[in-house]
Amino acid sequence: MQMKQQVKERFNHFLSRKHLKTTLQRNLVVDAMVELGRHTHVDELYLLLRAKHPYIGHATVYRSLRLLAESGLAREINLGDGFTRYELARQGERHDYLVCSDCGTVTEFENGAVEKEQLRRAHNLGFAIETLKIELKGLCRHCQGRHPNAN
Amino acid sequence: MQMKQQVKERFNHFLSRKHLKTTLQRNLVVDAMVELGRHTHVDELYLLLRAKHPYIGHATVYRSLRLLAESGLAREINLGDGFTRYELARQGERHDYLVCSDCGTVTEFENGAVEKEQLRRAHNLGFAIETLKIELKGLCRHCQGRHPNAN
DNA sequence: ATCGATGCAAATGTTTTGCATCGAT
DNA sequence: ATCGATGCAAAACATTTGCATCGAT
Numbered sequence: 001m002q003m004k005q006q007v008k009e010r011f012n013h014f015l016s017r018k019h020l021k022t023t024l025q026r027n028l029v030v031d032a033m034v035e036l037g038r039h040t041h042v043d044e045l046y047l048l049l050r051a052k053h054p055y056i057g058h059a060t061v062y063r064s065l066r067l068l069a070e071s072g073l074a075r076e077i078n079l080g081d082g083f084t085r086y087e088l089a090r091q092g093e094r095h096d097y098l099v100c101s102d103c104g105t106v107t108e109f110e111n112g113a114v115e116k117e118q119l120r121r122a123h124n125l126g127f128a129i130e131t132l133k134i135e136l137k138g139l140c141r142h143c144q145g146r147h148p149n150a151n
Numbered sequence: 152m153q154m155k156q157q158v159k160e161r162f163n164h165f166l167s168r169k170h171l172k173t174t175l176q177r178n179l180v181v182d183a184m185v186e187l188g189r190h191t192h193v194d195e196l197y198l199l200l201r202a203k204h205p206y207i208g209h210a211t212v213y214r215s216l217r218l219l220a221e222s223g224l225a226r227e228i229n230l231g232d233g234f235t236r237y238e239l240a241r242q243g244e245r246h247d248y249l250v251c252s253d254c255g256t257v258t259e260f261e262n263g264a265v266e267k268e269q270l271r272r273a274h275n276l277g278f279a280i281e282t283l284k285i286e287l288k289g290l291c292r293h294c295q296g297r298h299p300n301a302n
Numbered sequence: 303a304t305c306g307a308t309g310c311a312a313a314t315g316t317t318t319t320g321c322a323t324c325g326a327t
Numbered sequence: 328a329t330c331g332a333t334g335c336a337a338a339a340c341a342t343t344t345g346c347a348t349c350g351a352t
Contacts, residue, residue, distance in 0.1 A: 021306060021351050043341080057309040062342065078231035082317085083341060096269075098278050109276060117264075118247075118285060125260060126292035127249050133286045134269060141277035172326050172331060194316080208334040213317065233342085234316060308349070318339070325332075 004034040007073060007088070014071035025056055029064040030073075039077055039087035039106070079106070079135065097133070100140035107140070155185040158224060158239065165222035176207055180215040181224075190228055190238035190257055230255055247285045253294035 008030050012022045032049055033040075046061040065086045068074040077085040079099060085106075096115075098107040115132055122129050159181050163173045183200055184191075197212040216237045219225040228236040228250065238257055247266075249258040266283055273280050 023307060023351075025308070055309075059310080059343075060308060063307085076231060078229050080227060080229040080235075084231070098273055098276065100278075107276065107278075109272060118287065121260060122249055122287050122289070125249060125258065126295075127251075127258075127287065127289045128295050129287050129289035130252060131288045133284075133288070135284045135286065136269065136273050136278065136280050137282045137284075138273070138278045138280035144277075144279050174326070174332060176333070206334075210318075210335080211333060214332085304352085306351085312345085314343070316340085320337085323333080327329085
């Protein structure tokens with residue numbers, strides 16, 4: 001996959017521009033993010049890396065992801081559930097989440113038309129929009145089955 | 152001010168509907184929120200209350216604010232800076248927010264058509280939606296002026 | 303050789319919880 | 328009288344930081 005190389009290259013370019021060092025660990029973090037191809041908790045990524053590289057540290061993953069976000073290649077996602085997620089900033093600007101209030105699973109979905117309309121309205125109110133997040137909370141298909149009559 | 156009474160009344164109604172108790176502390180929290188009239192950190196509110204009522208506890212403020220949010224009279228704001236803010240939900244049933252990433256001000260706006268469309272799509276994915284939140288982050292008109300060339 | 307990066311553990315800061323007591327119903 | 332609510336301190340939690348060592352430049 002050449003996308004991995006491309007992202008890694010851009011990250012390394014960012015690093016040297018800032019007089020920071022290209023390290024094995026930083027590359028491992030970028031690789032893992034590209035391979036995952038979806039948003040993830042910091043800790044999830046840490047465990048994933050840990051499995052293959054026992055000596056990588058928790059702090060390093062945190063530090064690398066923050067750098068990756070600073071470089072603009074990833075972004076921080078905050079769903080208000082206590083921990084930070086990161087996601088590669090791909091082509092598009094999708095931020096639509098379905099969060100299951102029972103099992104916590106996050107499903108992404110897309111609705112470009114809706115987003116455009118929201119952006120237009122925000123603009124009319126004088127806002128310079130940076131990010132757009134649409135968050136729906138409810139029970140996913142699986143958890144609906146398990147709790148037929150919750151509440 | 153009669154708005155304070157109105158909010159307090161609605162909150163108490165919510166409490167009794169849930170078979171929860173109306174207490175001095177819960178009323179103090181609501182009062183403080185109405186008086187402040189703006190979003191605030193939990194801890195800021197705690198210190199404010201503490202000044203007049205030395206025996207109110209940290210945990211109680213957290214617990215009361217969460218209840219207030221559950222009742223729909225307030226909402227949680229998460230700017231990703233490590234602590235939670237709360238704000239009274241003025242018009243009640245709005246779910247679209249413009250959050251200024253600089254000053255934290257929250258502006259509500261409405262877009263019923265968009266919401267309906269989102270709910271429909273979520274339903275198609277098998278989700279039983281409980282809450283819907285559309286959050287746009289960016290610079291409000293005021294903060295745009297103050298930082299002409301940020302970054 | 304320099305000086306930033308790492309891993310670990312300890313520290314931090316916010317939010318939650320256990321528990322004995324208090325107080326609204 | 329019951330049983331939820333409170334205050335406190337301790338716990339839990341994700342995240343950050345200090346420091347000795349490692350490694351990219």
